[in-house]
Amino acid sequence: EAGVTQFPSHSVIEKGQTVTLRCDPISGHDNLYWYRRVMGKEIKFLLHFVKESKQDESGMPNNRFLAERTGGTYSTLKVQPAELEDSGVYFCASSPTFSGNTIYFGEGSWLTVV
Amino acid sequence: QKEVEQNSGPLSVPEGAIASLNCTYSDRVSQSFFWYRQYSGKSPELIMSIYSNGDKEDGRFTAQLNKASQYVSLLIRDSQPSDSATYLCAVSNGNNDMRFGAGTRLTVKP
Numbered sequence: 001e002a003g004v005t006q007f008p009s010h011s012v013i014e015k016g017q018t019v020t021l022r023c024d025p026i027s028g029h030d031n032l033y034w035y036r037r038v039m040g041k042e043i044k045f046l047l048h049f050v051k052e053s054k055q056d057e058s059g060m061p062n063n064r065f066l067a068e069r070t071g072g073t074y075s076t077l078k079v080q081p082a083e084l085e086d087s088g089v090y091f092c093a094s095s096p097t098f099s100g101n102t103i104y105f106g107e108g109s110w111l112t113v114v
Numbered sequence: 115q116k117e118v119e120q121n122s123g124p125l126s127v128p129e130g131a132i133a134s135l136n137c138t139y140s141d142r143v144s145q146s147f148f149w150y151r152q153y154s155g156k157s158p159e160l161i162m163s164i165y166s167n168g169d170k171e172d173g174r175f176t177a178q179l180n181k182a183s184q185y186v187s188l189l190i191r192d193s194q195p196s197d198s199a200t201y202l203c204a205v206s207n208g209n210n211d212m213r214f215g216a217g218t219r220l221t222v223k224p
Contacts, residue, residue, distance in 0.1 A: 004157075033211075033212075035214075041216060042118070042202075042214050042215055042216035042217065043158070043202065043214040043217075044214075045211060045212065045213060045214075048211055055211075056211055091157065091158070102148070102160050102163060103212060104160075105150075105157040105158050105159070106157055107156065107157045108157055
């Protein structure tokens with residue numbers, strides 16, 4: 001069974017540019033999460049989808065970040081325009097329906113804004 | 115106050131010793147508790163989950179939970195150099211939202 005896959009694995013962009021990160025969750029997992037870890041800090045929750053609906057987006061830092069999950073399958077996280085402080089690792093994770101279950105992480109998308 | 119607090123370390127133990135990792139959390143309604151291991155440049159991987167007060171053992175790993183004290187720990191017995199990694203404590207309120215600590219970096223020296 002394929003795990004959570006993320007693309008791109010690494011991205012270097014200039015301040016002001018746009019980047020779109022993609023996440024393909026494990027097949028059949030209704031729950032999809034985005035997390036971010038900036039250098040030296042803890043992994044921070046960004047948002048949670050249940051199928052195509054945003055269950056909780058309280059962790060989204062500002063309106064430069066837009067997450068979508070059209071059709072309830074893969075998800076994208078767009079940063080526009082990117083700022084230096086957006087640099088970090090963006091993890092996607094997924095889990096099955098029931099609460100308390102393990103969530104499975106992707107390898108992360110490493111974003112560097114220069 | 116951070117939602118989940120861990121000592122960032124680094125924690126260094128000799129091979130064969132017991133490594134003790136600690137975590138406290140602020141949300142009293144938290145229901146599920148997890149320990150993830152993350153090797154440098156890799157994704158976090160689940161090593162233990164615990165839901166009830168007390169101890170839970172899995173091989174060389176023992177998770178301990180005390181909800182009254184809002185405290186969860188991970189013990190690694192007979193530590194191996196391959197256990198060297200960052201250990202992340204994670205707490206969930208049961209709504210599939212998980213909050214992480216900053217992680218404790220563990221080094222096991224041969």
